[in-house]
Amino acid sequence: MSRWRYFFKRLLLSVPVLFLTMTFIFVLLRMGPVDPVAARLGPQATGAEAERMRERLGLNDPLWEQYLDFVTSFLTFDLGQSWVVFSGTDVTTIVAITGPPTLWLGFWAILLPLFIGIPLGFYAGLRPNSGGDYLASVSGILWQAMPNFWLCIMILAVLRQTHGGGWLGFDWYTFGPEIRSITGTPDLAFLSINSIETGLITVPLLTGVDWGALAVDIKLILPPALVLGSASMAAELRIGRTAILETINSNYVVTAKAKGLKDRVIIWKHVFRNAMIPLVPVITNEAFLLIGGSVIVESIFNINGLGNAFFQAMTQGDLPLAGALLFIFTLIIIFLNILQDLLYTLIDPRVGYDR
Amino acid sequence: MSLHEHAERTTTRDAPIIEVRNLQTAFFTEKETIRAVDGISFDIRPGETVGIVGESGSGKSVTARSLMRLVDAPGRILEGSSVRFTHLETVREYASTFAGRTVDLSALEETYDPVDLFERNEIDATPAAFGYEHAHEVSLADIVAAGYGDELGIVDEGDCIFITDGTPDSPDAIADGFIEITRLSGEAQRRIRGGRIAMVFQDPLTSLNPVYTVGNQIKEALRLHQGIKGDAATREATALLEAVGIPDARRRVNEYPHQFSGGMRQRAVIAMALACDPELLICDEPTTALDVTIQAQILDLLAELQETRDLAMMFITHDMGVIAEIADRVNVMYAGEVVETADVNTLFADPSHPYTRGLLRSIPGQQTGDRLETIEGNVPTPNEPATSCRFAPRCPEAIDECETVHPVSVPVDEDEPDHTAACLHCPTQLSTDQAVEMHRRRNATRNGGDLE
Numbered sequence: 001m002s003r004w005r006y007f008f009k010r011l012l013l014s015v016p017v018l019f020l021t022m023t024f025i026f027v028l029l030r031m032g033p034v035d036p037v038a039a040r041l042g043p044q045a046t047g048a049e050a051e052r053m054r055e056r057l058g059l060n061d062p063l064w065e066q067y068l069d070f071v072t073s074f075l076t077f078d079l080g081q082s083w084v085v086f087s088g089t090d091v092t093t094i095v096a097i098t099g100p101p102t103l104w105l106g107f108w109a110i111l112l113p114l115f116i117g118i119p120l121g122f123y124a125g126l127r128p129n130s131g132g133d134y135l136a137s138v139s140g141i142l143w144q145a146m147p148n149f150w151l152c153i154m155i156l157a158v159l160r161q162t163h164g165g166g167w168l169g170f171d172w173y174t175f176g177p178e179i180r181s182i183t184g185t186p187d188l189a190f191l192s193i194n195s196i197e198t199g200l201i202t203v204p205l206l207t208g209v210d211w212g213a214l215a216v217d218i219k220l221i222l223p224p225a226l227v228l229g230s231a232s233m234a235a236e237l238r239i240g241r242t243a244i245l246e247t248i249n250s251n252y253v254v255t256a257k258a259k260g261l262k263d264r265v266i267i268w269k270h271v272f273r274n275a276m277i278p279l280v281p282v283i284t285n286e287a288f289l290l291i292g293g294s295v296i297v298e299s300i301f302n303i304n305g306l307g308n309a310f311f312q313a314m315t316q317g318d319l320p321l322a323g324a325l326l327f328i329f330t331l332i333i334i335f336l337n338i339l340q341d342l343l344y345t346l347i348d349p350r351v352g353y354d355r
Numbered sequence: 356m357s358l359h360e361h362a363e364r365t366t367t368r369d370a371p372i373i374e375v376r377n378l379q380t381a382f383f384t385e386k387e388t389i390r391a392v393d394g395i396s397f398d399i400r401p402g403e404t405v406g407i408v409g410e411s412g413s414g415k416s417v418t419a420r421s422l423m424r425l426v427d428a429p430g431r432i433l434e435g436s437s438v439r440f441t442h443l444e445t446v447r448e449y450a451s452t453f454a455g456r457t458v459d460l461s462a463l464e465e466t467y468d469p470v471d472l473f474e475r476n477e478i479d480a481t482p483a484a485f486g487y488e489h490a491h492e493v494s495l496a497d498i499v500a501a502g503y504g505d506e507l508g509i510v511d512e513g514d515c516i517f518i519t520d521g522t523p524d525s526p527d528a529i530a531d532g533f534i535e536i537t538r539l540s541g542e543a544q545r546r547i548r549g550g551r552i553a554m555v556f557q558d559p560l561t562s563l564n565p566v567y568t569v570g571n572q573i574k575e576a577l578r579l580h581q582g583i584k585g586d587a588a589t590r591e592a593t594a595l596l597e598a599v600g601i602p603d604a605r606r607r608v609n610e611y612p613h614q615f616s617g618g619m620r621q622r623a624v625i626a627m628a629l630a631c632d633p634e635l636l637i638c639d640e641p642t643t644a645l646d647v648t649i650q651a652q653i654l655d656l657l658a659e660l661q662e663t664r665d666l667a668m669m670f671i672t673h674d675m676g677v678i679a680e681i682a683d684r685v686n687v688m689y690a691g692e693v694v695e696t697a698d699v700n701t702l703f704a705d706p707s708h709p710y711t712r713g714l715l716r717s718i719p720g721q722q723t724g725d726r727l728e729t730i731e732g733n734v735p736t737p738n739e740p741a742t743s744c745r746f747a748p749r750c751p752e753a754i755d756e757c758e759t760v761h762p763v764s765v766p767v768d769e770d771e772p773d774h775t776a777a778c779l780h781c782p783t784q785l786s787t788d789q790a791v792e793m794h795r796r797r798n799a800t801r802n803g804g805d806l807e
């Protein structure tokens with residue numbers, strides 16, 4: 001089938017992208033302004049000591065050998081050690097600690113707009129120029145117009161106000177699962193995983209879910225996720241509305257009506273699926289932006305995540321950490337791209353068909 | 356015409372399946388009211404193809420959409436319009452399904468006499484608005500169907516099935532009646548679409564949903580209108596694709612619209628319309644987007660399908676050549692009005708309206724150049740009730756009176772009541788002065804009943 005062949009072609013295309021990124025990171029690390037030896041030993045390192053360090057870091061090898069080393073170690077996830085921020089710690093360890101909170105935040109920052117923005121946009125598109133449409137569209141624009149950092153602070157301020165019973169007795173701290181602080185890193189320990197040794201490999205097995213802990217983790221992540229997803233939510237609302245309007249006026253919807261289909265079938269079968277097509281790139285593109293946005297949101301909400309780590313690595317010249325994180329971000333983006341192609345392929349049979 | 360005569364008429368083979376009377380559809384914009392369809396009347400019989408021909412902007416498509424009730428806001432069918440669907444089986448079925456919306460007109464007829472109603476001025480229209488000269492010719496059915504029954508308190512808002520012979524209590528014994536399409540709403544309206552009146556649209560490239568297979572979209576209609584599901588539906592869909600001349604139907608039933616060529620797609624759209632098993636098929640310029648050889652194939656296909664399925668067909672086109680091939684009767688539309696109607700042979704042999712003559716001169720092949728090149732100018736937008744001939748600015752035969760008198764449809768000459776034209780030069784047996792006088796008089800009686 002030609003659409004699946006197209007999909008695999010796209011899949012293959014991510015290989016050169018991956019290599020390009022790695023080369024770029026390599027160039028940045030080796031030829032960038034920061035001298036690795038100076039960064040590790042301080043600028044006043046003496047000749048002999050510096051020379052030993054050079055040797056240890058492999059900086060005296062020919063460049064192509066360094067490049068090969070670099071690529072193989074990245075591809076095997078041997079990402080080296082942090083220089084400054086978490087001096088001497090393996091980058092993989094850092095990622096294992098800071099990754100999950102970021103993924104948790106990103107997951108909700110994608111999910112919330114998806115389930116609020118798109119339904120609202122569809123609702124508005126189905127009732128164009130009605131009161132509900134205006135309300136949804138205007139609040140979408142307002143929501144998007146508010147900058148993230150400002151939204152963060154406002155939400156924190158408002159939620160803090162409710163401590164000890166604020167407005168109408170509503171207290172965010174005790175509302176639902178109780179939390180002590182409204183900021184901080186979710187510990188994500190709601191899954192208990194036991195491992196089974198099978199001799200050759202160890203199989204992780206999900207043995208239980210701590211629903212209370214899960215609720216706390218969700219509650220903790222909702223405000224930052226809402227802020228982080230605000231732009232996506234508004235964009236999805238807007239595009240969703242336009243997509244519905246365009247689809248509903250298309251000839252095949254008139255044909256469906258002329259066939260005598262029920263309105264419900266027309267909307268769910270003939271309108272929604274077509275309206276999703278222009279939304280796919282919006283969803284994935286907004287997901288790219290989350291990576292940048294998470295830096296601000298993580299530092300304001302005091303979440304110990306990848307964004308936060310990347311920010312510190314960049315400001316403190318911790319090149320291996322920054323490079324490794326950049327590599328991980330690239331992987332995420334490549335993954336999102338593949339996801340986008342997959343969604344396209346699933347929704348639109350015309351994909352990859354050209355005549 | 357009494358109800359009794361009406362009953363007799365419908366029992367013959369020639370009874371129309373749909374009767375359009377004084378249909379008016381207008382679009383209300385902030386700037387103006389566009390009277391896209393302005394008081395047209397025609398019938399369609401089973402097995403017959405009625406062609407509607409005219410340039411773009413003449414109101415052909417709006418007519419089709421009005422019959423399907425697909426006119427969206429700001430467009431609306433005006434009071435006084437009537438589109439009666441008289442297919443007896445459908446009427447019986449509707450009378451039993453929608454008993455609450457069924458009205459027994461024969462019973463009402465005893466209490467209400469149209470002549471009385473006109474005399475007491477209880478109806479906001481004159482007999483001329485119904486197409487008659489005298490009040491006693493107007494039946495109660497005409498009045499109720501045109502929407503005046505609500506003001507009289509005879510019918511409720513939702514009523515749309517009218518029984519003229521028989522009683523709603525025993526639907527199977529109903530001998531005559533009609534469904535008033537302009538009064539339909541909700542479920543009753545939905546059920547007319549597809550299953551009773553199906554439609555093939557102009558552009559086959561966009562009238563199929565790109566994300567579902569052709570088979571899926573045909574099966575959807577099969578399930579809805581014929582209750583065929585699952586494997587049986589797939590088989591039936593394949594059979595339909597074969598019937599419309601798609602080779603290798605078994606494979607193609609699982610293909611997507613973009614894998615079909617334009618002509619094949621239009622065949623698939625026709626198959627989809629047939630899957631609804633309609634009584635009347637409306638084709639809105641089905642061949643315009645296709646090239647000439649394929650156009651001929653599709654016309655042949657439609658003619659053949661009509662023959663085998665005894666379909667009534669309404670065929671809309673701007674192309675006189677196509678009309679000559681497919682139509683039995685022709686209505687020529689101009690600026691929202693039917694300006695000439697005749698059977699196809701008469702129309703081509705003896706066109707009486709100057710506009711028809713212009714269209715005939717412009718058949719491709721008879722001369723070179725663009726379509727309709729002999730008629731200078733464009734169709735005007737009909738935004739006022741007509742007080743002149745709307746064709747006058749472009750008419751080579753116009754006389755001074757054309758600017759002040761609105762021509763009504765009259766028989767072209769006495770022996771041919773089925774050939775009518777709306778031109779001041781008709782009827783031909785009268786002198787021009789007499790004819791103008793006649794049109795003026797008919798207008799005067801009619802104008803009392805004109806809407807808005």
Ligand code: SF4
Pocket residue numbers: 708709710744745746747748750751752753754757762777778779780
């Ligand atoms: S009424 Fe006058 S303007 Fe109109 S078609 Fe006849 S001759 Fe021409």
